[in-house]
Amino acid sequence: MQTLFNFSRRRFLQNGAAAAGGLVLGFHLPAGGRLARAAAGEAAINAWLRIAPDDTITVTVAHSEMGQGVYTSLPMLVAEELEVDWTKVRAEFAPADQVYRNRLFGIQATGGSTSIRSSFDHLRQAGATAREMLRRAAAEAWGVPVEACRGQAGRVVHEASGRAAGYGELAAAAAKLEPPAEVPLKKPGDWGLIGTAVARLDVPAKVDGSAGFGIDVKLPGMLIATVLASPVFGGRLKSVDETPALAVKGVRAVVPLESAVAVVAEGYWPALKGLEALAPVWDEGPHAAMSDATIRAELSAALKQDGAVAHNEGDATAALAGADRRLEAAYEVPYLAHATMEPMNATARVTDTGVEVWAPTQGQGPIQHAVAGLLGIAPAQVKVHTTFLGGGFGRRFETDFVVQAVLVSKAVGAPVKLVWSREEDMRQDFYRPAAMARLRAGLNATGEPVAWHVRLAAPSIMSRALPDYVKDGIDPSSVEGAADSPYAFANQRVEYAMRHFGVPVGFWRSVGNSQNAFFVESFLDELAHAADRDPLAYRLGLLGDHPRHRKVLETAAQAAGWGRAAPEGRFRGIALHESFGSIAAEVAEISVAKGREIKLHRMTCAIDCGRTINPDTVVAQMESGIVYGLTAALFGRITIAAGRVQEGNFDSYPMLDLAQMPEVEVRIVESGAALGGVGEPGTPPAAPALANALFAATGKRIRSLPLSRHGFSAV
Amino acid sequence: MAVSIKVNGTERRVEVDPETPLLWVLRDTLGLTGTKFGCGIAACGACTVHVDGAAIRSCVTPVEAVAGSEVTTIEGLSPDRGHAVQVAWIAEQVPQCGYCQSGMIMAAAALLSETPRPSDSEIDEAVTNICRCGTYARVRRAIHRAARA
Numbered sequence: 057m058q059t060l061f062n063f064s065r066r067r068f069l070q071n072g073a074a075a076a077g078g079l080v081l082g083f084h085l086p087a088g089g090r091l092a093r094a095a096a097g098e099a100a101i102n103a104w105l106r107i108a109p110d111d112t113i114t115v116t117v118a119h120s121e122m123g124q125g126v127y128t129s130l131p132m133l134v135a136e137e138l139e140v141d142w143t144k145v146r147a148e149f150a151p152a153d154q155v156y157r158n159r160l161f162g163i164q165a166t167g168g169s170t171s172i173r174s175s176f177d178h179l180r181q182a183g184a185t186a187r188e189m190l191r192r193a194a195a196e197a198w199g200v201p202v203e204a205c206r207g208q209a210g211r212v213v214h215e216a217s218g219r220a221a222g223y224g225e226l227a228a229a230a231a232k233l234e235p236p237a238e239v240p241l242k243k244p245g246d247w248g249l250i251g252t253a254v255a256r257l258d259v260p261a262k263v264d265g266s267a268g269f270g271i272d273v274k275l276p277g278m279l280i281a282t283v284l285a286s287p288v289f290g291g292r293l294k295s296v297d298e299t300p301a302l303a304v305k306g307v308r309a310v311v312p313l314e315s316a317v318a319v320v321a322e323g324y325w326p327a328l329k330g331l332e333a334l335a336p337v338w339d340e341g342p343h344a345a346m347s348d349a350t351i352r353a354e355l356s357a358a359l360k361q362d363g364a365v366a367h368n369e370g371d372a373t374a375a376l377a378g379a380d381r382r383l384e385a386a387y388e389v390p391y392l393a394h395a396t397m398e399p400m401n402a403t404a405r406v407t408d409t410g411v412e413v414w415a416p417t418q419g420q421g422p423i424q425h426a427v428a429g430l431l432g433i434a435p436a437q438v439k440v441h442t443t444f445l446g447g448g449f450g451r452r453f454e455t456d457f458v459v460q461a462v463l464v465s466k467a468v469g470a471p472v473k474l475v476w477s478r479e480e481d482m483r484q485d486f487y488r489p490a491a492m493a494r495l496r497a498g499l500n501a502t503g504e505p506v507a508w509h510v511r512l513a514a515p516s517i518m519s520r521a522l523p524d525y526v527k528d529g530i531d532p533s534s535v536e537g538a539a540d541s542p543y544a545f546a547n548q549r550v551e552y553a554m555r556h557f558g559v560p561v562g563f564w565r566s567v568g569n570s571q572n573a574f575f576v577e578s579f580l581d582e583l584a585h586a587a588d589r590d591p592l593a594y595r596l597g598l599l600g601d602h603p604r605h606r607k608v609l610e611t612a613a614q615a616a617g618w619g620r621a622a623p624e625g626r627f628r629g630i631a632l633h634e635s636f637g638s639i640a641a642e643v644a645e646i647s648v649a650k651g652r653e654i655k656l657h658r659m660t661c662a663i664d665c666g667r668t669i670n671p672d673t674v675v676a677q678m679e680s681g682i683v684y685g686l687t688a689a690l691f692g693r694i695t696i697a698a699g700r701v702q703e704g705n706f707d708s709y710p711m712l713d714l715a716q717m718p719e720v721e722v723r724i725v726e727s728g729a730a731l732g733g734v735g736e737p738g739t740p741p742a743a744p745a746l747a748n749a750l751f752a753a754t755g756k757r758i759r760s761l762p763l764s765r766h767g768f769s770a771v
Numbered sequence: 772m773a774v775s776i777k778v779n780g781t782e783r784r785v786e787v788d789p790e791t792p793l794l795w796v797l798r799d800t801l802g803l804t805g806t807k808f809g810c811g812i813a814a815c816g817a818c819t820v821h822v823d824g825a826a827i828r829s830c831v832t833p834v835e836a837v838a839g840s841e842v843t844t845i846e847g848l849s850p851d852r853g854h855a856v857q858v859a860w861i862a863e864q865v866p867q868c869g870y871c872q873s874g875m876i877m878a879a880a881a882l883l884s885e886t887p888r889p890s891d892s893e894i895d896e897a898v899t900n901i902c903r904c905g906t907y908a909r910v911r912r913a914i915h916r917a918a919r920a
Contacts, residue, residue, distance in 0.1 A: 259860075259861055263852055323800065396868075397815070397901070445868060679905055679908060683907065706814040707812065713900075714895060
């Protein structure tokens with residue numbers, strides 16, 4: 057089944073171009089087209105919006121809503137140009153179609169903090185084009201020049217005659233018009249909606265239980281399944297005696313898969329009881345002896361050899377040799393699970409005539425390709441219905457759980473909702489890779505770094521997921537945040553040693569940045585202390601030609617009170633990191649009791665994401681990214697023994713909770729620079745800011761995560 | 772075997788194994804999917820509902836244990852999102868992915884009915900639900916807001 061995940065980006069692009077046909081520019085579809093999905097009386101102006109007679113505007117959201125706020129911020133882009141009353145705007149998830157592809161990926165998928173960046177131009181254009189069509193429809197109806205008609209708050213107004221008509225009234229006529237090729241867009245200074253803290257459209261449904269997640273899907277005649285895959289990575293199902301499961305009341309079928317066994321029942325509970333009654337026999341495959349020790353030994357050995365060069369400037373080796381002082385440190389992070397609150401699940405209905413999938417997914421395009429490959433049909437024949445996602449964090453970019461649901465539905469000839477247990481979710485993840493780093497630096501007489509040498513060793517995500525991205529031994533996702541440092545190191549060399557193990561690895565919120573920011577920002581802190589310099593001043597001194605980075609760092613530091621005495625017993629640590637086009641700095645303020653009990657008092661964050669679409673969303677994403685990073689730094693660790701994951705649930709893979717949660721203060725630095733993402737950039741600085749604060753508090757330099765391994769707890 | 776339970780004010784008779792956790796009776800048998808499955812071991816709180824007004828974790832509560840009790844789910848908290856906690860939740864824009872929020876809201880509502888003006892430490896004590904989106908700071912603010920309402 058592993059080959060199913062081996063999709064290539066190039067293939068997607070080729071297929072995508074074919075599927076999109078003439079719609080290269082993209083967003084327009086004639087009214088009544090296959091994507092219009094207009095209910096009776098509604099008019100689809102283009103693929104992105106339709107208007108009902110009561111002036112309700114429904115905007116199609118092509119990206120997945122996993123908490124990051126796109127269900128609101130993407131419609132804001134359309135609405136800004138359309139000139140509407142925001143209270144009339146509704147959102148709806150798009151069907152899977154190349155029209156709705158992520159313009160930065162070439163396929164329909166959500167990730168890499170790209171939702172706004174990949175939609176910014178064409179969604180505003182969709183809104184502007186629709187507004188022009190509505191204006192023209194009004195002008196034609198009234199026999200007046202179109203220039204004299206204005207779109208305003210959901211109506212077209214002709215001031216000279218005092219005539220006005222709601223968009224709902226004009227929509228049917230507008231939809232019949234040929235759309236203008238290109239419409240000039242508003243200048244940022246003219247924006248009325250973009251940049252304001254608009255309330256999220258999905259919040260009402262998320263406070264009354266009515267928001268539909270994947271796990272809530274219900275179809276007529278649907279059965280519910282749960283599954284156990286080979287606990288050893290890479291293992292296969294040899295045999296299974298189905299009898300004990302079939303003896304459980306409510307169980308309908310046992311479905312053996314290549315590397316897993318599923319039990320299908322009338323509900324999740326009998327399915328789980330049935331599964332627990334089974335004693336599947338596994339062919340454990342080649343990884344049955346794999347453990348943390350074997351993985352660490354290989355990574356550690358890799359650090360002793362030259363790696364592929366990811367970045368080289370000057371002569372780091374010579375500069376190190378000639379430096380007044382030399383520092384060297386070894387850093388390490390473990391595998392991490394995503395642990396979305398909603399366990400993996402998908403619903404599939406496979407019939408003789410086609411296949412439909414309902415899924416909390418970040419990868420509608422990848423699902424179409426994976427399922428099409430499985431069933432020998434064209435990708436466009438795979439209908440994908442996107443639900444709300446109970447967290448994504450990169451896990452739901454994968455298609456493994458959807459493929460299972462399709463196989464099980466096909467096997468039993470009925471619609472099947474396949475729901476993983478929490479244990480399955482934790483043990484069959486695509487993990488943030490374990491990684492090791494050796495960092496070396498040379499300082500001159502005044503403590504400035506004259507040489508910087510980083511060697512990274514880690515499994516590669518892209519080699520499996522998007523192999524076209526891997527070149528000359530470098531997986532860009534493995535070195536991101538280390539090979540592109542903003543600091544002025546005159547001589548620097550960054551190397552990467554790619555090592556493959558049997559543990560599946562995948563995109564975990566902020567990907568390579570999640571570990572590389574910890575390595576770089578911790579070691580830089582070591583340099584500052586070795587040079588007897590203030591960590592903030594030391595960093596600022598190395599950011600001479602990076603004014604945005606300086607501003608972000610200074611903003612966070614100032615808001616945190618850096619340079620002023622912290623309250624009695626509290627200590628601060630600072631970190632800066634650029635990722636996904638945005639720059640974030642964070643200051644952790646902590647106290648430590650009994651040498652081991654960490655109290656997180658306050659996290660102060662500054663973010664420059666270029667321009668802000670919805671400031672409350674940006675704040676929320678920083679809060680969220682910080683908690684995700686702190687949780688991993690404090691507790692996150694997936695351990696491998698005998699080829700399998702030892703952790704299984706939140707008791708062994710703990711999460712930061714409300715009592716441990718620090719205050720979070722976020723400052724947005726509005727630079728007007730190119731748009732950056734916000735879903736991930738809050739995560740990378742959290743771990744080094746915390747570890748640096750811990751050093752300030754205890755004098756202990758923690759070079760491997762999580763902190764719990766070193767006896768620290770959070771209170 | 773049939774078990775009779777009262778959910779959101781209505782008597783329901785369900786044909787299930789009496790040991791079936793209340794969570795799955797609510798979700799799979801009664802179609803009340805607002806209550807969520809997160810862990811199955813009472814560790815995350817996504818499945819929190821009220822039994823006779825107290826917050827309990829329905830994923831480890833056998834349905835037979837609540838026979839004769841009043842069960843309230845998120846769907847029954849208010850007919851119109853008008854419960855003070857829901858109003859505060861909207862005002863503070865608490866949810867992100869939203870998956871844990873039904874359980875959070877039920878935990879908060881139970882706390883406030885018992886302790887109308889909870890302190891921070893009383894909130895810490897009562898709301899031990901897990902949120903992977905990190906909405907905790909807003910959860911705390913929303914509980915204080917609801918307490919003032």
